[in-house]
Amino acid sequence: MITFDQINYILSDIFTRYQSLVTALGTVLINRDLNGRVRLILSATVEANTELTDQLQSLLEDVNEQLAPHAWPASRLVLFEDDLEAIKQGSPAFALPDYPNVFVVDRLATETDWQTIEAESATPRVVFFSIKGGVGRSSALAATAWSLAQSGKRVLVLDLDLESPGLSTAILPEEKQPKYGITDWLVEDLVDNGDNVMQDMIASSDLSHDGEILVVPAHGTNPGEYISKLGRVWMPKLQADGSRESWSQRLQRLILQLENKYQPDIVLIDSRAGIDEVASSCITDLGARLILLFAIDGSQTWSGYNILFKHWQRAGVIQKIRERLQIVSGLTPDTDTAHYLEQLRENAWNIFTDTQYDAITAGEIIGDRWNFEESDDTAPHSPWAVHWHRSFTGLQSLHGRLFEIDTKQVDMIFGQVINGIADLSEQDLRD
Ligand SMILES: Nc1ncnc2c1ncn2[C@@H]1O[C@H](COP(=O)(O)OP(=O)(O)O)[C@@H](O)[C@H]1O
Numbered sequence: 001m002i003t004f005d006q007i008n009y010i011l012s013d014i015f016t017r018y019q020s021l022v023t024a025l026g027t028v029l030i031n032r033d034l035n036g037r038v039r040l041i042l043s044a045t046v047e048a049n050t051e052l053t054d055q056l057q058s059l060l061e062d063v064n065e066q067l068a069p070h071a072w073p074a075s076r077l078v079l080f081e082d083d084l085e086a087i088k089q090g091s092p093a094f095a096l097p098d099y100p101n102v103f104v105v106d107r108l109a110t111e112t113d114w115q116t117i118e119a120e121s122a123t124p125r126v127v128f129f130s131i132k133g134g135v136g137r138s139s140a141l142a143a144t145a146w147s148l149a150q151s152g153k154r155v156l157v158l159d160l161d162l163e164s165p166g167l168s169t170a171i172l173p174e175e176k177q178p179k180y181g182i183t184d185w186l187v188e189d190l191v192d193n194g195d196n197v198m199q200d201m202i203a204s205s206d207l208s209h210d211g212e213i214l215v216v217p218a219h220g221t222n223p224g225e226y227i228s229k230l231g232r233v234w235m236p237k238l239q240a241d242g243s244r245e246s247w248s249q250r251l252q253r254l255i256l257q258l259e260n261k262y263q264p265d266i267v268l269i270d271s272r273a274g275i276d277e278v279a280s281s282c283i284t285d286l287g288a289r290l291i292l293l294f295a296i297d298g299s300q301t302w303s304g305y306n307i308l309f310k311h312w313q314r315a316g317v318i319q320k321i322r323e324r325l326q327i328v329s330g331l332t333p334d335t336d337t338a339h340y341l342e343q344l345r346e347n348a349w350n351i352f353t354d355t356q357y358d359a360i361t362a363g364e365i366i367g368d369r370w371n372f373e374e375s376d377d378t379a380p381h382s383p384w385a386v387h388w389h390r391s392f393t394g395l396q397s398l399h400g401r402l403f404e405i406d407t408k409q410v411d412m413i414f415g416q417v418i419n420g421i422a423d424l425s426e427q428d429l430r431d
C-alpha cells in the first residue's frame with residue numbers, strides 16, 4: 001500500500017534505474033496535484049525526440065504501477081510544456097534529493113511559493129508565531145507595542161491571526177475599532193477594490209502618549225460575513241495579464257503600502273498559529289527580520305516545530321530563514337523557573353540540531369554554515385522568557401490592563417522580548 005509520504009522515495013528509486021534517461025530528459029517536474037496524484041511535466045523538446053519518448057514509455061509504466069493510486073494512468077502521466085521555469089515559479093517547488101534536474105512541484109489548495117523568502121523589508125518586521133493558541137502570544141505582542149510606543153516609537157500592528165483574531169481588542173477600545181480589517185482588504189483586492197477599504201482599516205490606539213500604536217485588525221467593528229470572506233482570503237489573484245499573484249505576495253503588497261503610507265519604525269505581526277501552509281508562509285514569506293517562535297515546553301510544541309522545520313529543510317529554505325528565528329518561552333511558570341527554562345532550551349536545541357544547525361564545531365562559523373552550543377545564550381534555540389503573571393490570567397480586557405500598567409511590571413514579565421525587539425529597531429537606526 002502506497003501513501004503520500006512515499007511518493008518522492010519511490011520516484012527516486014525508479015529514477016535511479018533510469019539514470020541516463022532522466023539525465024537526457026533535462027528538467028523534470030514532478031507535479032503533485034491537489035489530490036496528491038503525480039504527473040511528470042517535461043520540456044516540449046522531449047516530445048519531438050522519438051528516441052527519448054520510446055524509452056520514456058517503460059519509465060511511465062513503472063511509475064504508474066509503483067505509485068498507484070498516487071499517479072495518473074501511464075497514457076496521461078506526462079505533460080509536455082514549453083516553459084518549465086514558469087510552472088516551477090508558480091508553486092512551491094523543491095529539488096528531489098540527489099537529482100539536481102528533478103523538481104517536486106506542489107499544488108496546494110492554498111497556493112504559495114518560496115520565491116519571496118529572501119526579500120527582507122526596509123522597515124523591520126517582526127512575526128509572532130506559535131504552534132498552538134493560548135500561549136500568551138497576542139498579549140506579548142500588545143505589551144511590546146505598548147512599550148516601544150512609550151519609548152517614542154511609531155509601531156504598526158497587524159492581526160494576521162484571521163482564524164482566531166483578538167489582538168486588536170487588546171490594543172483598541174471598542175469605540176475605536178475601524179470599519180474594516182485585513183480580511184476585507186484581501187477579499188476586495190481580488191476585484192481591485194482594495195484601495196477603497198484601505199482608509200478605514202486602521203486605527204490609532206489611545207494607550208501611548210509618547211509614540212503611536214497603529215492597529216490593523218483582522219476584521220472591522222462589524223465582522224459581516226466573516227466566514228464567507230475567510231474562505232476567499234488565501235486565494236491567489238489572477239492579474240489582467242494572466243499572471244498569478246499568490247496570497248502571500250498580495251499580503252506583502254498590502255504591508256508595503258501601509259508602511260509607505262504610515263512610515264512606522266517597526267511592524268509587529270500576529271501570525272496565524274499552527275503548521276499548515278498558510279501559517280508556514282506567514283513565517284517565511286513576509287520579509288520578517290525576526291520571527292518569534294512561542295513555545296510551551298511539551299511534546300505537542302516540539303513535534304509541531306519539528307514538522308515545520310523539516311518542511312523548510314525539504315524545500316531548501318532553512319538556510320535563508322534560520323538566522324531570523326528566535327524561540328520564546330510563553331507563560332513561563334513562576335515556580336522552578338530556571339529548571340523549566342533549562343529543559344525547554346534542551347528540547348529546543350535538540351530539534352534545532354536535527355533540522356537547522358550544521359555539523360561543524362559549535363561556535364565556529366565556516367562560510368555560511370553555523371552551529372550553536374546548547375548553553376549559548378545568544379543562540380536562536382535559547383529562549384527569551386515571557387513570564388506567567390497572575391495579573392494577566394483570564395483578563396476580560398487586556399486593553400484595560402495595559403491602560404493601568406506600569407513600565408516596571410511590563411519589563412518584569414515581557415522584558416526579554418521587548419529588549420530583543422528594541423535592539424532590532426536600534427540596529428536599524430544605526431545602519
Ligand atoms: N504573561 C501572562 N501571564 C499570565 N497569563 C497570561 C499571560 N499572557 C497571556 N495570558 C493569558 O493567557 C490567555 C491567552 O493569551 P493570549 O495572549 O490571547 O494568547 P495567544 O495569542 O497565544 O492565544 C489569556 O487568557 C491571557 O489573559
Ligand SMILES: [Mg+2]
Nearest residue numbers: 137138161166
Ligand atoms: Mg492570539
